[in-house]
Amino acid sequence: xxxxxxxxxxxxxxxxxxxxxxxxxxxxxxxxxxxxxxxxxxxxxxxxxxxxxxxxxxxxxxxxxxxxxxxxxxxxxxxxxxxxxxxxxxxxxxxxxxxxxxxxxxxxxxxxxxxxxxxxxxxxxxxxxxxxxxxxxxxxxxxxxxxxxxxxxxxxxxxxxxxxxxxxxxxxxxxxxxxxxxxxxxxxxxxxxxxxxxxxxxxxxxxxxxxxxxxxxxxxxxxxxxxxxxxxxxxxxxxxxxxxxxxxxxxxxxxxxxxxxxxxxxxxxxxxxxxxxxxxxxxxxxxxxxxxxxxxxxxxxxxxxxxxxxxxxxxxxxxxxxxxxxxxxxxxxxxxxxxxxxxxxxxxxxxxxxxxxxxxxxxxxxxxxxxxxxxxxxxxxxxxxxxxxxxxxxxxxxxxxxxxxxxxxxxxxxxxxxxxxxxxxxxxxxxxxxxxxxxxxxxxxxxxxxxxxxxxxxxxxxxx
Ligand code: HMG
Numbered sequence: 001x002x003x004x005x006x007x008x009x010x011x012x013x014x015x016x017x018x019x020x021x022x023x024x025x026x027x028x029x030x031x032x033x034x035x036x037x038x039x040x041x042x043x044x045x046x047x048x049x050x051x052x053x054x055x056x057x058x059x060x061x062x063x064x065x066x067x068x069x070x071x072x073x074x075x076x077x078x079x080x081x082x083x084x085x086x087x088x089x090x091x092x093x094x095x096x097x098x099x100x101x102x103x104x105x106x107x108x109x110x111x112x113x114x115x116x117x118x119x120x121x122x123x124x125x126x127x128x129x130x131x132x133x134x135x136x137x138x139x140x141x142x143x144x145x146x147x148x149x150x151x152x153x154x155x156x157x158x159x160x161x162x163x164x165x166x167x168x169x170x171x172x173x174x175x176x177x178x179x180x181x182x183x184x185x186x187x188x189x190x191x192x193x194x195x196x197x198x199x200x201x202x203x204x205x206x207x208x209x210x211x212x213x214x215x216x217x218x219x220x221x222x223x224x225x226x227x228x229x230x231x232x233x234x235x236x237x238x239x240x241x242x243x244x245x246x247x248x249x250x251x252x253x254x255x256x257x258x259x260x261x262x263x264x265x266x267x268x269x270x271x272x273x274x275x276x277x278x279x280x281x282x283x284x285x286x287x288x289x290x291x292x293x294x295x296x297x298x299x300x301x302x303x304x305x306x307x308x309x310x311x312x313x314x315x316x317x318x319x320x321x322x323x324x325x326x327x328x329x330x331x332x333x334x335x336x337x338x339x340x341x342x343x344x345x346x347x348x349x350x351x352x353x354x355x356x357x358x359x360x361x362x363x364x365x366x367x368x369x370x371x372x373x374x375x376x377x378x379x380x381x382x383x384x385x386x387x388x389x390x391x392x393x394x395x396x397x398x399x400x401x402x403x404x405x406x407x408x409x410x411x412x413x414x415x416x417x418x419x420x421x422x423x424x425x426x427x428x429x430x431x432x433x434x435x436x437x438x439x440x441x442x443x444x445x446x447x448x449x450x451x452x453x454x455x456x457x458x459x460x461x462x463x464x
Pocket of ligand 1: 347
C-alpha cells in the first residue's frame, strides 16, 4: 500500500523582528544575518500564543480547506520540542481546541501522541504514520502530523539571531496528491551528544553553536550513507558509474535552523559524494587548492573545531567550492527554492524542514517546472542527536494543491516589532491579555492557572 503527504498547511504568528532592527540593537552588521545566516525576519509569538495554539490553528486550516470532518481523521500526532507539560501530551490541548469548533467528543475515536527528539521528531512521526497507513491499519482514515515550535534563545546569545516560531501540518493518506514516500529506504543515525539541549524547567536551550553545525553535517552524512545502501539493496535506484545518489534526487530539502545551513549542508554532502568521482579532479583544478584535511582526521568534533588552521582552510575551500558552476547548478536547481520561506520566518525547529518543502513546491511551481515524478530527498536533523534521510516522489495530482499556494497570503498581514516590544515579549513581561494583535477565527490562549490544585492548566478560545 502507498502513503504520503496529501496536503500541507502552515500557521505563522503575525509578529516578527526584522534582521535590520535586530542587528542595530545588538551592534551587529545586518549583512551577517541577511547574507551570512540567511535570516531577514524572525517570527515571534504574541503574548496569547503557545505552540499548542499554533498547532491547532494549522490543523483547523487544513481541515477546513479539505472539507474534512473529525471522522476522516484517525490519528493526530504532534511533534514539538517546546512542550510545557512533562506528562500531558500537546495533542490533547490541540484536540480540545478543535472540539470547540467541531463539537465536544468529535475526535474521541482519534489516536496520537506527542513525539520528542529535538528537530527530527516530526520526521519520525511522519514515518510512523506513513507505516500505519501502509500496514492497512488506517481504516480509510487519514493522519494529521503537526510540527509546532517556538525557537527561542537567550537574550544576547549567538543563537538569538536564529529564532522563529510556527506550525506546519501535513495530511497523510493512501492516495496522496503531493508526495508518495519511497518505501523501505528511510535511514537514520543516532548518537548521545550535547550540542543543543533544554533541561527541565529552562525556557531556552543550552547551545554549542559551532559544535552543533558540525555535528548536524556529520550525522546527516551518516544517515545519507545508510539511505544509499538501502536504495541500492532494494533496487529503488540504480547508481551508474560516475553518478552519485544526489544525481537521483531532483530536489533536496534540509533541516533549516537558518536558511544558509541548508546551503552549508548541501555543499558538505556534495563534497562527500563527488570526492569519489572523476569530476572531482576538474573541480579541484577550478578551485585551485587541495581539499584540506584536519591534523587528526580521526579526531573528535572538538579536535577538528580546535584545529584553527584546518578550520580556516576548510572555510576557504567551502566558499570556493560553493562558487563553482557545478555546485551552483545543483544548489539553484535542487535546494534554493526551499530556503525562501526560512529567510522570512526563521527557525521553526521541528517544522523547519517541512516549511522548506512547502517553500520548494510553491517557488519551483512558479518557475513553470513540471514537478510530476520528481524525487525529493529529505535531510532531517535533531540535536542530541539523530538524523533521518528519506525520499518521496511528487504525484500527478500535485497541481491541485500547489497552484493555490501563496506564502505571503498564508502568513497574512504581519506587524514589525520595535526593539522594546520584542524585548518585552522575549522576557515574558506581557500578560496573556496584553496581546499585540487581535486576530479573528484563530485559537488563542486565555489563561494559565497558577493555583496549587490546577497549576499549569491552560484555557483557549476560538476568536470569532
Ligand atoms: P556565530 O558563531 O556568531 O556566527 O553564530 P558565525 O561567526 O559562524 O557567522 C555566521 C555566518 O555569517 C558565517 O558564514 C560568517 O562568515 C557570516 P559562513 O562562513 O559559515 O558561511 N558573517 C558575515 N557575512 C556577511 N557580513 C558579515 C558577516 N559576519 C559573519 N559582516 C550560529 C552562528 C549558527 C552558531 C548561532 O547563531 C547559533 O548558535 N545558533 C543556534 C544553534 C544552531 O542553529 N545550530 C545549527 C545546527 S544544529 C540544528 O540545526 C538543530 C537545532 O535546530 C535544534 C534542534 O535540533 O532542536 C538548532
